[in-house]
Amino acid sequence: MEQSHYYRLAKALNNPDNPGIPVKVTIEQLSELLCCTPRNVKFILRKLExxxxxxxxxxxxxxxxxxxxxxxxxxxxxxxxxxDLLSKGKIKEAIELIRMSAAGDLLRDRLMTELTRHMGFRSDPASSSGKDVLRMMRGRVLERLDPAFVFTAFEAYIIGQVCSTLVIYNVAEDRFSPGLSHTWEHNADYTVWTFYLRKGVRFHHDGLLTAKDVKYTLERLLQLDSPSLWQFRELKEVRTAGDYTVSFYLEKPNRFFLHTAACLYMSILPHDVGRSEIPVGTGPFRVSEMNEDVLVLTAFDNYYGIRPLLDRVEIWFFLEHAGSERRYEVAGEESPVQELMSWNQYNSSIDYPASGCRYIMINFGREGVHHRIEVRQALRHLYDREAVIRELGGSRYKPADSLLPEISRERDIPEGSLQTAKELLMQAEYAGEPVTFAYTTKKEEMEEAEWLLARARSIGLNLVLMPLSNRDSRTVMADADLLLAEEVLEDDWEWGMLNFYKNDRNYLGQMLDPAGKKALNQALENVFQLTTHERFNRIREAESLVRDNLWMLYTCHLNKKAKLSDSLLGRHTGSFGFLDISRLWVKNTGAKET
Incomplete structure (x- = not known):
């Protein structure tokens, strides 16, 4: 407490870096600076002395x-x-000190480097067996951790570590594997799907999984009006037969239902917990602490699968630590850091070209010149996909003309022409009307916005930048003509693409006009009844509608990067390009033999 008083006085009296030089003050001035009575000021001064x-x-x-x-x-x-705070494990207080202190940029950078060093693997000496702890930092806030409303890739990744689904999509083999159900079946016309649950599966609150929990999970999505409901519109009812059998009855044949049963929205929750900010699942990790500063995951000893090798994962949220690369860092407590690795150097890395892409969404919910096809054609030329990769680089690695890199590779993507863009604006009788361009304050999106602004000025387009601290949909819908956004698809890319084009709660669903929505729905009508090959052709048809009408502009595919220490083993890239923390372990080469 006394140190905080010291910081406040030194900063206010313009003597932070020149100790030993007396400053003339009055008790009244100090009272105002410290927000306390003159009597308390004298008490504080005695303590500092x-x-x-x-x-x-x-x-x-x-x-x-x-x-x-x-x-x-x-x-x-x-x-x-x-x-001192770091040595005592007071990470929250250490982060707060960086935020609130009068430290200059050089010191802040030095403290950030030291904080980063403190992240990574730790072995708890208080335990005879040793508790393995992995600490990470995220340069953004934590969104809502509720399977019914999962939206961003990071939250979806965490839910996948905390919760389990009836079946699991195996990306390597392109098939479905048992999850909470050990087997399943469907009737001849695919209108009834039945799942047989594992016995003895426990939730994090120690309750046993039964068919009642599966039914409750689906009913909860309906009660909460979840954005996932596009895939349940043909569901008639859910029936249970005893504790371990659950059946879904559908109005129409559905060959797609295993994709639905494996999606994160269908993460099974216990029926007896009720509404809770902290998700309770059956996954390899349970949430033991969650607030605006930190998310703590601890290994679930009663996990029905293979228990994680890490005992605890701490994810600290520090907005000042924004970066485009994920860092999984390792250090030992008993040996010098340098014996394991250099903190400014990573021995290996993973490149993960993600399915999905960055894109510009056109907001047809707002009146403006962007409704004119010539203006959107001009924007297509203005955003030259080859040029942005060449000039800005970063995680942008390939021009996109689809959510799927495989489809983009098939297509001939022409270079943009500023002269053609200028001519198209003239054809549209554009008269300098402002076009608002919204984007989040991530490093690459900010770069892209400034790059686009400079090109817009060169052709006479009045582009107005609108930085967003968060993507509040109401603000975006009301004030943005264009939105720069990003979609990263799940491992089950087929479900991910259908969710993107059929979900009326995402930006495409909100920003399309009624005619566009009708055309998109017609292209995907009865898609669940089709074979895999037929579904893929329908998805391509829907994507062509979006592309040809310039309802959104595909920009670039992204290469997600992760830097790692060679001491971090069990590296398996999971959904959205994150490492699967349930399989990570650390080889402590600094341990002494006994």
Whole structure:
């Protein structure tokens, strides 16, 4: 507490880096700075003097100012306090100190480097067996962790570690494997799907999984009006037969239902927990702590599968630590860091070209010149996909003309022409009307927005940038003509593409006009009744509608990167390009033999 008072006084009195030089002040000034009474000010000053941080010489007589001398620079104080907090495992307080201190940019960078070093693997010496802990940082806030409303890739990834589904899509073999159900079957016309549950599966609150929980999960999606309901519109009822058999009855044949049973929206939740901010599942990790600062996952000893080798995963949210690369760092506590690895160097890395792409969505819910096809054609030329990759680089690795890189590779993607874009604006009788371009304040999106702005100015397009701290859909719908966004598909890319084109709660569903929605729905009508090959052709037809009408502009496919230490083993890339933490383990080469 005294140190915080020291920071506040040193910063306010313009003497943060020049200790030893007396400053003339009055008790009244200090009282105002510290937001306390003059009596409490004197108490605080005595405490600081006892710690040999300051010298205080009160003024004698009317008109004589007091003298305050600082003995330590604030940078030294901050760094010492920061290291003390880290040594005690007080990560939250250390992060708060970086945020709130008067540290300059150089010190903040130094503290951030040290904080990053403190992330990674830790072995808890308090336990005879040792608890293996992995700490990570995220440069963004945590969104809602509810399977009914999962939206972003990171939250979907976490839910996949906490919850389980009836079946699992195996991307390597392109087939479905048993999950919470050990087997399943359907009737001859695919209108009834029955799943037989494993016995003895426990939830994180120690309850046993039964068919009642499966039925409750589906009913909960309906009650909460989940965005997932596009795939349940033909569901008539769910029936249970005893504790371990559950059947789904459908109005029409559905060859796609295993995809639905494997999707994250169908993560099975216990019927007896009720509404909770913290998800309770049957997955390899359980949520033991969740707030705006940290998400803590601990291994679930009663997991029905193979228990994780890591005991605890801490994910710290620190907006000032925004970056495009994921870092999985390893360190030991008992041996010097350098014996394991250099913290400024990573011995290996993973490149993960993700399915999906970045795109520009056109908001037909707002009136404006972007309704004119010539203006959208001009925007297509303005955003030159080859040029943005050549000039900006980063995670952009391939021009996109589809959500799937495989389809983009098949297509001839022409280069954009600024001259053609200018001519198209003239054909549209464009008269300088503003076109609002919304984007989040991620590094690459900000680069892209500035790049597009410069090109727009060169052809006379009045592009107005609209940075977003978060993508609140109401703000975007009301104020943005264009939105720069990104879609990363699940391992089950077929489900991911159908969710993108059929989900009326995402940006495409919200921003299309009624005629566009009708055309898209017609293209995908009765798609669940089709074979895999027929479904794929329908998906391509829907994507062609979006592409040819310029309802959205595909921009670039993205290459997700992860930097790793060679001490981190069991590396298996899971959904959305994140490492599967349930399979990670650390080879502690610094351990001493006994």
């Amino acid at each position: 006892d710690q040999e941080l300051i010298a205080w010489k009160p003024g004698r007589g009317r008109g004589h100012l007091s003298s305050l001398t600082f003995f330590r620079s604030t940078d030294d104080m901050v760094e010492e306090n920061f290291r």
